[in-house]
Amino acid sequence: MSQLIINIILSFSIFLLIGISFILTYYPTRFFHIAHAITLTFSAYFTYFFSQQLHCQIWLAVLLAIVSATIVGMLSEIVLYKPLRKRNASPLILMIASLGLYTVLQNVISILWGDDTKSIRTGGIKVGNEFLGAYITDIQITTIIICISLLVVYVVFMNRSSIGRNIRAVASNPELSNIMGISSDEVILWAFGIGSALVVVAGILIAFDTDMTPTMSFNWLLYGVVAMIIGGVGSNWGLVGGALLLATAQHLGAYYIGSQWMDAIAYIILILFLIWKPLGFSGKRLKKVEI
Amino acid sequence: MEYLLHIIIMILLYVMLSQSLTLTAGYSGLISLAHAGFYGIGAYTSALLSVHFGFPFLATLPIAMLVSGIIAIVVSTIALRTVDDYFIIITLGIQVVAFSVMNNWMKVTNGPLGIPGIPAISIFGFEFSSKISFLLLTLVLTVIVFYILRNITKSPFGRILIALSEDEIFTKSLGKKVYFAKVASFTIGAMFAAIPGVLYAHYISYIDPTSFTVDESIFILSIVIIGGMRNLWGSAIAAAVLVILPEALRFIGMPSNIAANMRQIIYGLALVVMMFKYSKGFLVKTK
Numbered sequence: 001m002s003q004l005i006i007n008i009i010l011s012f013s014i015f016l017l018i019g020i021s022f023i024l025t026y027y028p029t030r031f032f033h034i035a036h037a038i039t040l041t042f043s044a045y046f047t048y049f050f051s052q053q054l055h056c057q058i059w060l061a062v063l064l065a066i067v068s069a070t071i072v073g074m075l076s077e078i079v080l081y082k083p084l085r086k087r088n089a090s091p092l093i094l095m096i097a098s099l100g101l102y103t104v105l106q107n108v109i110s111i112l113w114g115d116d117t118k119s120i121r122t123g124g125i126k127v128g129n130e131f132l133g134a135y136i137t138d139i140q141i142t143t144i145i146i147c148i149s150l151l152v153v154y155v156v157f158m159n160r161s162s163i164g165r166n167i168r169a170v171a172s173n174p175e176l177s178n179i180m181g182i183s184s185d186e187v188i189l190w191a192f193g194i195g196s197a198l199v200v201v202a203g204i205l206i207a208f209d210t211d212m213t214p215t216m217s218f219n220w221l222l223y224g225v226v227a228m229i230i231g232g233v234g235s236n237w238g239l240v241g242g243a244l245l246l247a248t249a250q251h252l253g254a255y256y257i258g259s260q261w262m263d264a265i266a267y268i269i270l271i272l273f274l275i276w277k278p279l280g281f282s283g284k285r286l287k288k289v290e291i
Numbered sequence: 292m293e294y295l296l297h298i299i300i301m302i303l304l305y306v307m308l309s310q311s312l313t314l315t316a317g318y319s320g321l322i323s324l325a326h327a328g329f330y331g332i333g334a335y336t337s338a339l340l341s342v343h344f345g346f347p348f349l350a351t352l353p354i355a356m357l358v359s360g361i362i363a364i365v366v367s368t369i370a371l372r373t374v375d376d377y378f379i380i381i382t383l384g385i386q387v388v389a390f391s392v393m394n395n396w397m398k399v400t401n402g403p404l405g406i407p408g409i410p411a412i413s414i415f416g417f418e419f420s421s422k423i424s425f426l427l428l429t430l431v432l433t434v435i436v437f438y439i440l441r442n443i444t445k446s447p448f449g450r451i452l453i454a455l456s457e458d459e460i461f462t463k464s465l466g467k468k469v470y471f472a473k474v475a476s477f478t479i480g481a482m483f484a485a486i487p488g489v490l491y492a493h494y495i496s497y498i499d500p501t502s503f504t505v506d507e508s509i510f511i512l513s514i515v516i517i518g519g520m521r522n523l524w525g526s527a528i529a530a531a532v533l534v535i536l537p538e539a540l541r542f543i544g545m546p547s548n549i550a551a552n553m554r555q556i557i558y559g560l561a562l563v564v565m566m567f568k569y570s571k572g573f574l575v576k577t578k
Contacts, residue, residue: 032376080563087570092322092375096516100562103509107552107559115548218505222387225380264391267384271369274381 003134004251010140012247013147017202018224019231019239020154024195026233027171028188031091035076035101037221038109039196043069043203044212045109048118058122066200073196076101077189102218109214119211143205150198155236157194167191219263226266230273245269296422298538300494303429304487305530307436309514310523315480316512317520318444319473320456320573322375324508325366325382328389329481331503332359333488335393338406338498348412348493355489356482363481367474374459386508393500405499412493419493429490436483441523443479452476453521456573506555513558516565520573533558 018040025033046068050061080101084094128135158164166187169177174184206212206220223246231242246266253265308330316322336355340346346354370381393400400406411420412428419425443449455462455469463469492498514533518526536557540550 032380084566084570087567089566089570090375090572092379093566093570093572095376095379096322096512097563097566099509100513100559100566103506103559103562104556107555110552111549222383229377229380258395260395261391264388264395267388270384271381274372275369 002132004255006131006134006136006140007254008244008247008251009144010136011250012243013144014202014206014220015223015227015243015247016151016240017147018199018220019227019243020151020236021195021198021202022221022224023228023233023239024167024191024198026228028167028174028184028191029081029085029091029094031081031094032098032225033076033081033192034095034098034221035105036073036195036199037217038102038105039069039073039076040199040203040206040217040220041106041109041212041214042072043200044120044207044216045113045118047204047207048113048120048212051120052118058120061120062204065204066197069200069203070193070196072105073199074189074193077192082185082188106214113214115214117211117213120207121211137209139205139208143209146201146205150201151240154198158236163187163190163194223266226270229270293422296426298535300422300426300429302531302534303426303433304491305511305514305534306527307433307487308484308511309518309526309530310437310440311480311483311486312511312515313518313521313523313526314440314443314452314483315477316515317522317526317573318449318456319452319476321371321473321477322379322512323382323477323480324379324505324512325385325389326480326484326511327503327505327507328386329359329363329484330488330491330507330511331389331393331500332362333485334492334498334503335400335406335488336485337489338409338492339399341410341493342406342408348414348489352486352489355485359485359488360478360482363478364474367477367481371470371473371477383505383508386505390500390504393503400500403499403501405497406492407497409492409496409498411496412490425494429494432486432490436486437523437527440483444521444523448472448475510555510558513562516569517558517561520569 022033022036025036043065046065047061050056050064051058054061056064076098080097081094084097089097128137128140158168166177166182167190169180169182170184170187170191177187178184202220203217206216227242227246228239229242230245231238231240246269249269250262250265254262308326312323312326315326333355336358337348337351340351340354341348366385370378370385373381394403396402411418412425413419417424419428444452451462451467451469451472454465455467455472459469491502510533514529515526517533518524518529533554537547537550537554540553541547545553
C-alpha cells in the first residue's frame with residue numbers, strides 16, 4: 001500500500017513538471033507543441049552523449065545537456081513556429097508542423113544513437129531505501145524534491161517576475177500586449193526557453209530512473225497534456241489536481257487491472273472528462289470545446 | 292518479380308488507407324490520428340474470425356467493416372464534441388487505446404505475439420494464394436473503394452462535408468445536419484480503412500500490434516496532406532511515392548534500418564514544408 005502511494009507521488013511529480021513545462025509553451029501560443037516531447041528525448045541522449053561518450057563528469061554532462069537540449073527547444077520556435085505565426089497559421093497548422101518536426105527529430109536520434117536502450121546509470125542497480133515498508137531509490141527521492149520545488153519556483157516566477165507577467169499578458173491578448181510595448185515574439189521565445197529547460201530536467205530525471213529509447217517521450221508528454229486538459233488550461237491548481245487524479249487513476253489501475261493498461265487509462269480519463277466536464281477541473285473555458 | 296508484386300500490393304493497401312482518410316480529413320476537415328487503429332481493427336476482426344471460426348473472406352470483410360464502423364460511430368460521437376487541435380488529441384487517444392487493446396488483451400488478441408496462421412483468401416473455392424492473383428483482388432477492391440469515395444465526394448453529401456469544413460456555423464444555418472454529417476464521414480472513413488486491414492491480415496498471414504501504431508497513423512495522415520488534402524488521385528500518387536521511397540533508398544545501398552528512418556524523416560519534413568504552403572488553412576480549391 002505504501003509502495004502504491006510512493007509510486008503515485010513519483011508519477012504525480014513528473015506529470016506536474018512536464019505539465020507546467022508544456023503549459024509554458026501552450027499558454028502564450030495556444031497550440032500543441034508536440035515536438036516538446038523530442039526536447040525531452042534529446043535531454044536524455046545529450047546526457048548520455050556527454051557522460052558516456054565524451055566521458056565528462058556527470059554533473060558537467062547534466063549541465064551541458066540542459067543547455068544544449070534547451071537550445072533545441074528554442075530553435076524549434078525560432079526556425080519553425082515564428083515564421084509560421086507570421087503567416088497567420090492557425091493552431092491546427094502549427095500542431096501538424098510540430099508533429100512533422102517530432103517525426104523528423106525522433107528519427108534523427110534513432111540514426112545517431114540507435115534504437116536500443118541506452119543507460120546513464122553509473123554502477124549496478126542499487127536496492128532502494130526502505131521507507132515504511134516500501135522501496136524508493138535515491139534518484140526517485142531527488143525527482144520528487146526537484147519537481148515539487150520547481151512547481152513552487154514556477155508559481156512565484158509567473159506571479160512576481162516581469163517575464164512571468166509578460167507571458168501571462170501575451171497569453172491573454174497578444175495584440176494588446178504588442179500595443180503596450182511587450183514584444184510577443186520575445187516573450188514567446190522566453191516561454192519556450194523556460195518551458196524547454198523544465199522538460200529537459202524532467203527528461204534527465206526520467207532517464208536516470210528508467211533509461212532511454214528514442215520513443216520514450218511521447219507518452220510522457222501526452223500524460224502532461226492530459227493532466228493539463230483535465231485540469232483546465234491556465235489554472236495552476238487545476239494542473240496539480242489533474243496530475244494527481246491521473247497519477248492516482250493510473251496506479252490504482254495498474255494495481256487492480258495490470259500495469260500494461262496505464263496508457264489506455266490516461267486516455268479514458270481524458271475522454272470521460274470531455275463528456276462530463278468539458279471545461280476541466282477549474283471550470284475555466286477551454287478554447288474550442290463545444291461550439 | 293515477387294518483390295515487385297509485393298511493393299505494388301503494399302502501395303494499393305496504402306492507397307485505400309489514405310483515400311479513406313481523404314474523405315474524413317480532407318473533405319470534412321476532421322484531421323484524425325486514429326486511422327491506423329481502424330486499419331488494425333479490420334485486420335484483427337478478420338484474423339480472429341477466420342483463424343478461430345473458419346469464416347470465409349466474403350463474410351469476414353463485411354463483418355470487419357461493420358465492427359470498425361460501429362466503433363467509429365461510438366468514438367466519433369464523443370470525439371466530435373471537440374474540434375481542430377483538441378480533436379487531434381482525442382483521436383490520438385483513441386489510437387493509443389486501440390493499440391493498447393491489441394497489445395495487452397492477451398486472451399483475445401494474443402498480445403505482442405500476434406496472430407499467426409491466417410489462411411489465404413478464398414472466394415467460391417478459388418484460393419488467392421499466389422501474389423499475382425492477390426494483386427488483382429486488391430486492385431479490384433482499390434478501384435471499387437476509389438469509385439465509391441469519388442461518388443460520395445461529388446454527391447450532395449460530399450458538398451455538405453466541404454461546406455462544413457469551411458464554415459461550420461454557416462452550414463448549420465442552412466439547415467444541414469452538421470454533427471450527423473461529421474459522424475457519418477468519420478464512420479465511412481473508418482469502414483473503408485478496415486478493408487486494407489482485412490487484406491493485409493490475409494496477405495501477410497500473420498499480424499501483430501506493431502503494424503498499427505501511432506507512427507502508422509501519422510504516416511497515413513502525411514500521405515493525405517502531401518497528396519493535397521482533397522485530392523484522391525494526389526493521395527494515390529503520394530502513397531506510391533512514400534511506399535517506394537525506402538525501397539529505392541535501400542536499392543542505392545543504404546542500410547535497411549536507416550532507410551526506414553530516412554522515410555520517416557522525409558515525410559516529416561514534407562509535413563513541415565506543406566504546413567508553410569497551407570499556413571492560411573486547408574481551404575484549397577477542389578478543382
